[in-house]
Amino acid sequence: MTLNEVRDVLNAEVLTGEELLDAEVHSACGSDLMSDVLAYVHNQSLLLTGLVSPQVVRTAEMMDMCCVIFVRGKRPDASILQLAQDRGLAVLATDKRMYQACGLLYTAGLNE
Amino acid sequence: MNGDDRIHLSYQVEGGDLTRAGEASSGVKQTLRKLGIDPGTIRRVSVCMYEGEINMVIHANGGLAMVDVGLDDITITLTDYGPGIPDIDKAMQAGWSTAADSVRDLGFGAGMGLPNMKKYSDEMKIKSIVGVGTTVTMVVKIPS
Ligand SMILES: Nc1ncnc2c1ncn2[C@@H]1O[C@H](COP(=O)(O)OP(=O)(O)O)[C@@H](O)[C@H]1O
Ligand SMILES: [Mg+2]
Numbered sequence: 001m002t003l004n005e006v007r008d009v010l011n012a013e014v015l016t017g018e019e020l021l022d023a024e025v026h027s028a029c030g031s032d033l034m035s036d037v038l039a040y041v042h043n044q045s046l047l048l049t050g051l052v053s054p055q056v057v058r059t060a061e062m063m064d065m066c067c068v069i070f071v072r073g074k075r076p077d078a079s080i081l082q083l084a085q086d087r088g089l090a091v092l093a094t095d096k097r098m099y100q101a102c103g104l105l106y107t108a109g110l111n112e
Numbered sequence: 113m114n115g116d117d118r119i120h121l122s123y124q125v126e127g128g129d130l131t132r133a134g135e136a137s138s139g140v141k142q143t144l145r146k147l148g149i150d151p152g153t154i155r156r157v158s159v160c161m162y163e164g165e166i167n168m169v170i171h172a173n174g175g176l177a178m179v180d181v182g183l184d185d186i187t188i189t190l191t192d193y194g195p196g197i198p199d200i201d202k203a204m205q206a207g208w209s210t211a212a213d214s215v216r217d218l219g220f221g222a223g224m225g226l227p228n229m230k231k232y233s234d235e236m237k238i239k240s241i242v243g244v245g246t247t248v249t250m251v252v253k254i255p256s
Contacts, residue, residue, distance in 0.1 A: 033219055034218070034219035034220055035163070035219070035220055035228060036224065038163060038224075039224060039231070041156070041232070051218075053131070053218045054132075055131075055134060055219050055220065058133075058134035058137070058138065059162075061141070062134075062137060062155070062158040063159075064151065064155060079131075
């Protein structure tokens with residue numbers, strides 16, 4: 001599915017990277033623990049997290065992911081968004097909780 | 113790159129500022145891309161270097177990161193003058209951590225850094241003297 005579809009499924013707001021939303025994504029990873037994300041090198045393209053920190057963007061960058069999604073209404077500050085923009089990452093935000101957000105995406109076909 | 117030419121990169125990693133941790137790793141990643149290294153190798157280097165850089169920032173008040181790129185391998189050397197690691201075997205165990213809660217708020221400090229570095233490098237050596245500092249060397253082989 002595309003990032004545009006991901007946004008629709010999660011009813012998410014696009015905080016940066018509007019121009020990147022045509023990108024195709026095949027798998028995702030949901031975690032608040034960045035070492036956990038770094039432990040599994042699997043070609044995931046999306047990172048869902050409830051942790052607000054610049055290290056979330058860094059971790060996504062290190063793993064070649066194209067999008068970070070903040071769940072449960074978390075909103076990153078301007079410096080985090082700037083970092084994402086500099087590194088070419090899209091950032092979305094949804095009010096859905098982690099479990100629900102992951103379940104919705106999985107059911108919608110993001111299940112590799 | 114030809115023959116035995118190797119490319120040397122070095123970065124000063126600042127301690128204290130947890131929010132900036134990862135800048136060196138990001139710089140290395142971008143340079144490796146420009147050099148045309150394959151994406152899988154770059155990602156392994158990225159994980160090794162990033163976890164190591166985070167450790168220098170959170171446990172050792174910063175240090176020096178050196179990355180040496182050859183045709184067959186990439187060698188990462190992280191040197192700090194922090195407190196040292198009293199028991200390296202224990203530090204290598206998954207889940208062992210002395211990190212403060214402020215570090216957990218950044219998404220690290222679960223005791224998985226050194227195990228991740230070990231997992232994604234082909235060789236890893238830790239030399240540490242308590243009260244003097246720590247040097248971690250990791251070699252990531254480039255598949256031919
Ligand atoms: N550069 C370092 N200097 C001093 N101690 C370190 C260093 N790197 C790791 N350690 C010690 O080893 C432990 C385990 O490290 P690691 O596996 O990366 O987990 P974490 O960083 O999450 O605590 C740390 O909690 C710390 O006590
Ligand atoms: Mg660590």
